[in-house]
Amino acid sequence: MDDGANPIAPAEGGPLRIEATTGITGYRLRRAQLAVFQRFLAVFDSVTLRPAEYSVLVLIADNPGRKQTEIAEVLGIKRANFVTLVHGLENRDLVERLPLASDRRANALHLTQTGAAFLARIRLMHEGMEEDVVRRLGGPDARDQLFALLDRLT
Amino acid sequence: MDDGANPIAPAEGGPLRIEATTGITGYRLRRAQLAVFQRFLAVFDSVTLRPAEYSVLVLIADNPGRKQTEIAEVLGIKRANFVTLVHGLENRDLVERLPLASDRRANALHLTQTGAAFLARIRLMHEGMEEDVVRRLGGPDARDQLFALLDRLT
DNA sequence: TATTGTTATACTCTATAACTATA
DNA sequence: TATAGTTATAGAGTATAACAATA
Numbered sequence: 464m465d466d467g468a469n470p471i472a473p474a475e476g477g478p479l480r481i482e483a484t485t486g487i488t489g490y491r492l493r494r495a496q497l498a499v500f501q502r503f504l505a506v507f508d509s510v511t512l513r514p515a516e517y518s519v520l521v522l523i524a525d526n527p528g529r530k531q532t533e534i535a536e537v538l539g540i541k542r543a544n545f546v547t548l549v550h551g552l553e554n555r556d557l558v559e560r561l562p563l564a565s566d567r568r569a570n571a572l573h574l575t576q577t578g579a580a581f582l583a584r585i586r587l588m589h590e591g592m593e594e595d596v597v598r599r600l601g602g603p604d605a606r607d608q609l610f611a612l613l614d615r616l617t
Numbered sequence: 618m619d620d621g622a623n624p625i626a627p628a629e630g631g632p633l634r635i636e637a638t639t640g641i642t643g644y645r646l647r648r649a650q651l652a653v654f655q656r657f658l659a660v661f662d663s664v665t666l667r668p669a670e671y672s673v674l675v676l677i678a679d680n681p682g683r684k685q686t687e688i689a690e691v692l693g694i695k696r697a698n699f700v701t702l703v704h705g706l707e708n709r710d711l712v713e714r715l716p717l718a719s720d721r722r723a724n725a726l727h728l729t730q731t732g733a734a735f736l737a738r739i740r741l742m743h744e745g746m747e748e749d750v751v752r753r754l755g756g757p758d759a760r761d762q763l764f765a766l767l768d769r770l771t
Numbered sequence: 772t773a774t775t776g777t778t779a780t781a782c783t784c785t786a787t788a789a790c791t792a793t794a
Numbered sequence: 795t796a797t798a799g800t801t802a803t804a805g806a807g808t809a810t811a812a813c814a815a816t817a
Contacts (some may be wrong), residue, residue: 477735479691480679484672487743488750488760489657492650493668494693495767499643514647515807518638525634532775537633539648542789544808568816576781589641596642599769606642612763615753669784686798695786700800722793722798 468602492616499596506592510585515540516552517589520582523558523572530569557581646770653750660746664739669694670706671743674736677712677726684723685714711735 484490503514512520515538522534535545548589549572557578560570574582597606640645657668669692676688681719689699702727706712711732714724728736751760 471712472743479676479683481676481691483675483679484691486747487654487672487726488747489668489761490672491764491767492646492653496646497648497693498729498771499646503643513806518641518644521637522633522635525637529633530775532635537635537638540807541809542635542776543778543810565693566775566817570776593642596770597659600766601769605766605769608762609642609766610645612754612759612766613645615755615759616649616750617652667779667783684798694784696799697801698785720798722791724799754775 488616502595503592506588507585510581511586512585516548517585518573519548519552520557520578521586523574524579524582527573528561528563528571530563530566531572532569534572552578624730642770656749657746660742661739663744664735666739670702671739673702673706674711674728674732675740678728678733678736681727682715682717682725684717684720685726688726706732 492523500514503517507513507517518538519534522537523529526534531545532542539550549558549560549570553560556575559573559575561573563569564569579610597603600606600609654668657671661667661671672692673688676691677683680688684698685703686696689696694702703712703714703724707714710729713727713729714726717723717725751757754760754763
């Protein structure tokens, strides 16, 4: 009846079987994204900038004078939450919100001179990060391949 | 001196330039991961299960009797936060925490009969999701390629 | 009526410190 | 002394509702 094993607490000691978990695409994507973001956070910690803030600065630089709503929507950020983010960048004198003649409800977003200089500097830091990513992936072709695969999921 | 353009508020109206943003690997990974998780949440909404909870059930099924800490660590969940997650599954009678003879500090995690039956059912739902993902990616080879690329980033 | 920016609020996820009981 | 589970708590990120000014 009882072969000697404890039916209540098997509890081996070896490594865990994780095959079923690592077969989950969402799980793999999350781990990879977290790994890349961790490195971003580590690199950008010295300039106190989060990934979303970096994207905002880049978007404003490439699209000066756009409304908050437009920038927020492209990044999938709710306009209510975008307010705090922009205020943070404004308080650091990186971004300014100017009145828009064509629509007095809206704020036109621009980089300040300080913001433009700051972005030029951190863009170099980011390029270094991306080069590292491409190196890890196995070259530019592998990066393009990854982007193509990721696009099919969105 | 003034050519008629408003220097304060250019504010075009066309689409935004987003090339610099979409060139960011972390950004692409985040968008793809969110898209996949959104679909997971939509599908699993009917059974009130979050992605992390699904992973926990799968891991316990494949590794019955392991300590909470072991399961949590594999998933990158802090043991403090794992307590609430496990209690939730225990309150739904999906998981039970049994005493461990070899270490009376620890809880050995097991699926209940209800939990095993529940997992068998939602595993089918998840397999359907994964098949859809593979289809979108372009087949099993494309999926394997994606996993290989993601692994190089972790 | 609808939209822009805003405030307030709440819920999830994540992170740390400190406690207890065991080891 | 270190570890397993726990509690409390705080910080991000994200979601909705409601308001004033303007369209």
